[in-house]
Amino acid sequence: MTENLTKVYVAADNIVSPLGFTSADNFECLKKMQTGVRLLEHSNISSEPVYASVIDNDKLNTAFSKLNISEAYTRLEKMIILSVTDALNQNKNIDITSDKALLVFSSTKGNIDLLNEEEGKKFDKKRVYLWETANVIARYFKNSNQPIVVSNACISGVLAIILGKRLLEEKRYDTILVIGADSMTHFVVSGFQSFKAVSNEIAKPYDASRNGISLGEGCGTIILTNNEAKVIKTKTKISVKGGASSNDANHISGPSRTGDGLLLAIEKTLKESNLKPSEVDFISGHGTATLFNDDMESLAITNAKLDKVPMNSLKSYFGHTLGAAGVIESIVGIHSMKENVLIGTYNFDTLGVTAPINIIKETKISGVNNCLKTAAGFGGCNAAVLFQKMEAAN
Amino acid sequence: MADVMLQFYFRKWKQQINMSNSNYITSVCSVKNGNISINNKIDFTNTENSSAVDFLKSAYSHYQLNYPKFYKMDSLCKLAFITSEILLKTNRITEKYNQEDIAIIIANSASSLEIDTEHQKAISNKENYFPSPAVFVYTLPNILIGEIAIRNKIKGENTFFIFDKFDADFMSTYINSLLNRNKATSCIAGWVDFYENNYEAFLYTVESQHEGFGIEHTNEQLNKLYTNNA
Numbered sequence: 062m063t064e065n066l067t068k069v070y071v072a073a074d075n076i077v078s079p080l081g082f083t084s085a086d087n088f089e090c091l092k093k094m095q096t097g098v099r100l101l102e103h104s105n106i107s108s109e110p111v112y113a114s115v116i117d118n119d120k121l122n123t124a125f126s127k128l129n130i131s132e133a134y135t136r137l138e139k140m141i142i143l144s145v146t147d148a149l150n151q152n153k154n155i156d157i158t159s160d161k162a163l164l165v166f167s168s169t170k171g172n173i174d175l176l177n178e179e180e181g182k183k184f185d186k187k188r189v190y191l192w193e194t195a196n197v198i199a200r201y202f203k204n205s206n207q208p209i210v211v212s213n214a215c216i217s218g219v220l221a222i223i224l225g226k227r228l229l230e231e232k233r234y235d236t237i238l239v240i241g242a243d244s245m246t247h248f249v250v251s252g253f254q255s256f257k258a259v260s261n262e263i264a265k266p267y268d269a270s271r272n273g274i275s276l277g278e279g280c281g282t283i284i285l286t287n288n289e290a291k292v293i294k295t296k297t298k299i300s301v302k303g304g305a306s307s308n309d310a311n312h313i314s315g316p317s318r319t320g321d322g323l324l325l326a327i328e329k330t331l332k333e334s335n336l337k338p339s340e341v342d343f344i345s346g347h348g349t350a351t352l353f354n355d356d357m358e359s360l361a362i363t364n365a366k367l368d369k370v371p372m373n374s375l376k377s378y379f380g381h382t383l384g385a386a387g388v389i390e391s392i393v394g395i396h397s398m399k400e401n402v403l404i405g406t407y408n409f410d411t412l413g414v415t416a417p418i419n420i421i422k423e424t425k426i427s428g429v430n431n432c433l434k435t436a437a438g439f440g441g442c443n444a445a446v447l448f449q450k451m452e453a454a455n
Numbered sequence: 456m457a458d459v460m461l462q463f464y465f466r467k468w469k470q471q472i473n474m475s476n477s478n479y480i481t482s483v484c485s486v487k488n489g490n491i492s493i494n495n496k497i498d499f500t501n502t503e504n505s506s507a508v509d510f511l512k513s514a515y516s517h518y519q520l521n522y523p524k525f526y527k528m529d530s531l532c533k534l535a536f537i538t539s540e541i542l543l544k545t546n547r548i549t550e551k552y553n554q555e556d557i558a559i560i561i562a563n564s565a566s567s568l569e570i571d572t573e574h575q576k577a578i579s580n581k582e583n584y585f586p587s588p589a590v591f592v593y594t595l596p597n598i599l600i601g602e603i604a605i606r607n608k609i610k611g612e613n614t615f616f617i618f619d620k621f622d623a624d625f626m627s628t629y630i631n632s633l634l635n636r637n638k639a640t641s642c643i644a645g646w647v648d649f650y651e652n653n654y655e656a657f658l659y660t661v662e663s664q665h666e667g668f669g670i671e672h673t674n675e676q677l678n679k680l681y682t683n684n685a
Binding site: 192312441 | 554555559564565566568571572574575578579581584586587588591592594595596597598600601602604605607608609610611612613614615616617618619622625628629632633636638
């Protein structure tokens with residue numbers, strides 16, 4: 062009785078990561094369980110060897126040079142321009158220059174490497190502001206609406222998708238490009254290292270021997286629309302059914318011990334989606350591979366009566382891509398729904414979390430109609446979003 | 456179940472008598488240029504301080520905000536904390552609504568650049584390399600939402616936005632949609648910005664009832680209120 066009549070559809074998507082520069086290339090690697098995380102012995106992001114998922118500079122610049130752009134863009138902006146360009150190429154019904162199209166940009170640190178004196182010299186001082194990064198992208202794609210920037214730690218990407226759905230329900234816009242991006246910087250790596258939160262091997266989500274995160278970089282783009290005619294006619298359509306955020310109100314840098322906050326976001330999401338827990342077919346978890354996060358998640362999932370639902374974490378493939386994570390991981394979930402393939406959790410061997418949950422070990426074929434994506438982050442924030450598959454009648 | 460049905464009919468009835476789905480700004484607090492205003496009236500002034508942080512400390516003791524965690528916070532969170540404390544003392548929405556249904560939607564321009572610069576300095580010098588977890592944890596703007604949530608046990612929707620300038624149109628549209636679509640019963644909203652010794656906070660409460668301060672939460676009214684407080 063509370064169901065909203067406006068439906069929000071996924072019209073196109075892209076992932077730019079070390080695994081490839083299209084969603085299809087990324088999904089092929091994931092199916093084969095190939096990871097983008099590797100050991101960097103010498104790098105400008107860390108004073109000591111570190112495991113991370115980093116895009117090769119030459120590959121990025123080669124791909125970018127094909128766009129024949131003369132202006133200077135930062136590494137992060139190059140990833141974004143490549144990602145959005147590819148997503149737009151997937152669907153010619155989308156007109157990004159229309160005044161009914163809006164950019165929603167999700168990032169935690171944007172062009173933060175410009176605070177470094179040497180890097181900073183190359184660009185105008187205001188380029189380090191997140192709103193300016195978003196403006197640069199909007200100008201490049203000739204979109205005249207002021208972009209909306211979400212910067213809410215590691216739930217930013219999921220929040221941006223929820224925001225996109227809600228704004229489309231208000232009908233001022235008919236198309237929203239949700240862009241999630243963060244790049245690997247010395248700034249971020251040194252911070253997580255000071256927390257002693259970085260793993261000394263590739264992250265092992267939900268595993269008994271997990272000992273921290275692997276960091277990563279990338280960009281994900283999801284184009285959402287409330288106009289069904291803009292969705293390319295294929296066998297399946299994916300819609301965003303519901304989503305919610307919450308706060309633990311407990312601690313700024315540690316997750317809740319009970320999982321109550323994430324549970325609340327999941328319950329609100331299922332209620333809006335008109336779904337019972339038993340109707341969820343797959344959970345794309347947050348799974349950072351820190352001790353506390355994965356324990357907290359297992360409690361929230363169990364208390365939401367979702368403990369039997371197959372669940373994975375992609376942090377051992379992409380690393381933790383911060384503001385991009387929610388978008389990139391949602392796109393993989395969308396492709397799992399389209400192809401009926403669930404991706405195994407790379408580097409997961411023995412379950413080692415507080416409450417027993419159903420972690421997918423090896424990639425397998427399985428029908429998926431309802432996919433729940435969850436996230437949690439610093440500041441005590443949690444978010445969940447639900448994607449639903451609809452088989453076309455024809 | 457009867458409860459749910461009752462709530463449903465109540466909402467329907469409310470929508471019928473109130474087709475415009477109006478929401479109201481029920482209290483406001485602003486902190487800027489050495490002045491603290493509550494509901495448009497200056498309540499505290501201290502222009503003697505040379506630095507923004509000194510001013511915030513003087514406000515903290517003036518309002519007797521006894522909260523030891525305050526001293527651990529970075530400047531951006533200190534500013535947010537003081538403003539939210541005064542706002543929620545003026546209008547105790549946490550006593551009126553379920554904690555799971557109160558939203559916090561705040562924006563700024565500089566994100567956490569003030570403390571980001573400090574972290575960057577700590578890692579720039581290879582001979583004097585000391586990144587600190589106590590600093591790094593504040594290099595995300597939404598930490599200030601976390602601090603407000605912890606202090607007041609608020610668990611509802613929370614999002615931090617970044618805009619060049621305060622965007623009354625977006626804030627009013629989005630927050631009204633949260634209230635009208637039952638995603639929240641009330642909201643703590645506004646702007647908290649701190650960078651290079653410039654600071655500006657403007658926080659307000661939104662409710663669906665015409666209470667207290669009682670200005671309609673529309674783009675025009677919100678813009679006017681913000682400009683008056685700026």
